[in-house]
Amino acid sequence: MNVSHAKSGAELERKVAERLAALPDVDASAIEPHAEGTKIVLEGSVDTVFSARKAVLSAETVDGVHDVESHLTLTGNKNGTSTSH
Numbered sequence: 001m002n003v004s005h006a007k008s009g010a011e012l013e014r015k016v017a018e019r020l021a022a023l024p025d026v027d028a029s030a031i032e033p034h035a036e037g038t039k040i041v042l043e044g045s046v047d048t049v050f051s052a053r054k055a056v057l058s059a060e061t062v063d064g065v066h067d068v069e070s071h072l073t074l075t076g077n078k079n080g081t082s083t084s085h
Contacts, residue, residue, distance in 0.1 A: 008035075008064070009035035009036075009037070010035070011064075012033075012035040012038075012040060012062065012064050012065060013033045013034065013035050013040075015062045015063070015064070016033040016035075016040050016042075016058075016059045016062050016065065017033055019058050019059065019061065019062055020033070020055055020058055020059065023054055023055065023058055025051065025054070026046065026051045026054050026055060027046070027047065027051075028055070030044045030045045030046065031043070031044040031045075031046065031055055031072065032044050033059065038064060038065060038066035038067065039065075039066065039067040039068070039069060040059050040062075040065050040067070040068050040069070041068075041069045041070075041071060042055055042056065042059060042068065042069070042070050042071060042072055043071045043072070044071075044072055044073075045072060045073045045074070045075050046072050046073075046074060046075070047074070047075055047076065047077055048074065048076075049074060052070060052072045052074065055070070055072065056068050056070050
């Protein structure tokens, strides 16, 4: 990966993280976006399937993102943290 790809990947990750943080009713602190070219992979945990869908839809709206892959796990907890760790 050359420097421009690393920079654009880091920029996409930052933009997606900012977009996720602005979502109401979603604890974005437990979600980590990772760029793979123009694809964003969301990793982490959320409390409900609705929160996961909001995160994916929100990431898809970021300029430069062409695909979003969700690796989010559902905790069922209101605060979004997993009790299985």
